[in-house]
Amino acid sequence: MHKPNIKAAYNAVKKSTIKHSPEILTGIGIAGMVTTTVMAVRATPKALRLIDNAEIKKANETNTPYEEPNLSKTEIIKVTWKCYIPVAITGGLSIACLIGASSVNARRNAALATAYSIAETSLKEYQNKVVETIGEKKEQTIRDAVAKEKIDAHPAKESEIIFVGDGETLCYDVLSGRYFKSKIDKIKKAENDLNRRMRDEMYISLNEFYYEIGLPSIKIGEDIGWNIDREGYIDLRFSSQLNDNDEPVFVIDYGCGPRYDYRNLM
Known part of the structure; x- marks a missing residue:
């Protein structure tokens, strides 16, 4: 024993x-x-x-x-x-x-915020160095490959697709993992409108972005967002891919991701 x-x-x-x-x-x-x-x-x-x-x-x-x-x-x-x-x-x-x-x-929470800030800074430095080393075209090729892997790992189910208006383009939001049908121009307009708002309001929550493009809010959407003094403007990155059914999917990623302490201006 x-x-x-x-x-x-x-x-x-x-x-x-x-x-x-x-x-x-x-x-x-x-x-x-x-x-x-x-x-x-x-x-x-x-x-x-x-x-x-x-x-x-x-x-x-x-x-x-x-x-x-x-x-x-x-x-x-x-x-x-x-x-x-x-x-x-x-x-x-x-x-x-x-x-x-x-x-x-x-x-x-303070320790997590500090660790998150350090990791975010390191990631930005790494991304900038990747672009500087291999060039923007090859970096975009890598982004496209990552976007392809994401939609392959999370295929769209017809019952889960959200219809947000009269758009017919199938989109995939990387942050929330949701598929929805919309218009590309509408998404780009929401990005521009919110960036203009940030000039006066200083910060925007993730849920405000979702509201602008017609998606329902998510639980964490009020806790994270963008601050113009910290991250600058919302910087959406787009990648057009084909899913397993050879249907075009517009993958929406974020060059500057939302963060938890976006309301803190200090």
């Missing part, structure tokens, strides 16, 4: 805990807030009894008729604060867990 490797098991649990720490902290925080509410409800009757006793005692000491309430706010706090110590501790710990989860997510 193999002896259990306690150290390996501990490291595995530790790694999993660190990886899922935001979810764990959020769960503990939510459970803690529910517990805090329950504890506060349970502590209230005891606090009310203490208030009643204090009011009776005060009335007897001052030889005044018992009239409810006859305690000041400060006196009420002095009488009841001990009842809510567990509530305050549980609530404080719950808030700390929720803040901790948010802090971990913020640090991770």
